[in-house]
Amino acid sequence: MSLKSSPPECRPNRRDALAALLIALAALVIALIYCIPAETASLQVSVSVDGRVEEFAPLSRYAGVHTYSHNGYTLTVSCDGATVQVVSANCPGRDCVHTGAVSKAGQSIVCLPARIVIRLSGGAADLTVG
Amino acid sequence: MGRYSVKHLTLWALLAALALGLSTLDGILPLSALLPLPGVKLGLANIVTLFALYVSGAPAALAILTVRCVLGAVFAGNASALLFSLLGGFCAMGAMILARRSGGLSVFGVSLCGAAAHNAGQIAAAMIVLGDTAVVGYLPFLLLLSLVTGSLTGLIVSRLLRAAVYLPLS
Numbered sequence: 001m002s003l004k005s006s007p008p009e010c011r012p013n014r015r016d017a018l019a020a021l022l023i024a025l026a027a028l029v030i031a032l033i034y035c036i037p038a039e040t041a042s043l044q045v046s047v048s049v050d051g052r053v054e055e056f057a058p059l060s061r062y063a064g065v066h067t068y069s070h071n072g073y074t075l076t077v078s079c080d081g082a083t084v085q086v087v088s089a090n091c092p093g094r095d096c097v098h099t100g101a102v103s104k105a106g107q108s109i110v111c112l113p114a115r116i117v118i119r120l121s122g123g124a125a126d127l128t129v130g
Numbered sequence: 131m132g133r134y135s136v137k138h139l140t141l142w143a144l145l146a147a148l149a150l151g152l153s154t155l156d157g158i159l160p161l162s163a164l165l166p167l168p169g170v171k172l173g174l175a176n177i178v179t180l181f182a183l184y185v186s187g188a189p190a191a192l193a194i195l196t197v198r199c200v201l202g203a204v205f206a207g208n209a210s211a212l213l214f215s216l217l218g219g220f221c222a223m224g225a226m227i228l229a230r231r232s233g234g235l236s237v238f239g240v241s242l243c244g245a246a247a248h249n250a251g252q253i254a255a256a257m258i259v260l261g262d263t264a265v266v267g268y269l270p271f272l273l274l275l276s277l278v279t280g281s282l283t284g285l286i287v288s289r290l291l292r293a294a295v296y297l298p299l300s
Contacts (some may be wrong), residue, residue: 010236010237010288010291011236011288011290012236012238012239013235013239015234015236016178016235016236019229019235019242020242023242023246023276024278026246026273027273028270029280030266030269032269034267047211048262048264050260051262052261070264078287095170095269107267108265110256110265110268112260113258114261117260117262117264117265119262127197
């Protein structure tokens with residue numbers, strides 16, 4: 001056990017601050033890459049189940065209630081023509097429900113247990129989640 | 131196994147059990163209700179991993195991490211959880227080993243690198259499972275969150291290491 005032979009540095013120092021800065025910078029760069037707006041004028045919604053695109057339509061035409069099931073879990077998705085949200089799900093954690101409504105390009109709702117991704121594309125991109 | 135004493139093995143078993151308990155507690159805490167990001171957690175089990183890295187070295191910390199991930203997936207009955215925890219855990223461990231060896235970083239810096247790498251690994255796992263890159267959009271939020279969780283882990287481990295000086299660990 002190496003604790004006594006080489007006592008660890010327990011106080012934060014400048015290099016730690018630099019590491020934190022680099023992590024924040026990486027977050028910013030990734031956010032900027034995903035903020036590049038698409039050229040499409042209108043919003044479109046795509047629903048992928050287990051990596052396959054099951055549904056792809058303009059948001060205005062997607063309005064209504066949709067149900068998707070995979071991997072033993074069922075998601076009920078509601079769309080009012082301007083926003084999309086998962087209103088109910090039987091997955092553990094229900095992160096997809098907690099995400100709330102999405103309404104801007106680049107936003108997505110992910111349900112990992114059900115392996116379902118609902119993504120908005122087109123229009124002006126926005127990374128806001130929830 | 132002749133290289134390791136019963137004392138070492140017992141300590142590692144205790145740390146693995148503690149990590150498993152903290153990992154379970156992490157899953158119970160309703161953090162995702164406050165921050166609706168897939169897989170968002172405090173990373174409490176990383177306290178044990180980081181502590182083991184400093185006290186027992188990289189091989190022992192890696193063994194503790196692997197045992198925690200495998201048993202966690204077995205108890206949860208979720209095979210895909212194993213991919214997430216192993217990929218996230220190994221990325222974190224690799225980053226922490228490199229950060230520690232690079233020198234100059236304190237426990238806080240090493241912890242920050244581990245937390246950020248853990249989130250990157252989990253996003254990679256999500257990309258593999260979903261077959262979709264949409265989850266990368268969550269990475270900036272998770273990286274910023276890792277600054278908080280990594281600092282918290284670093285603070286706790288720095289306190290533990292100061293206290294460990296008085297324990298007969300060697």
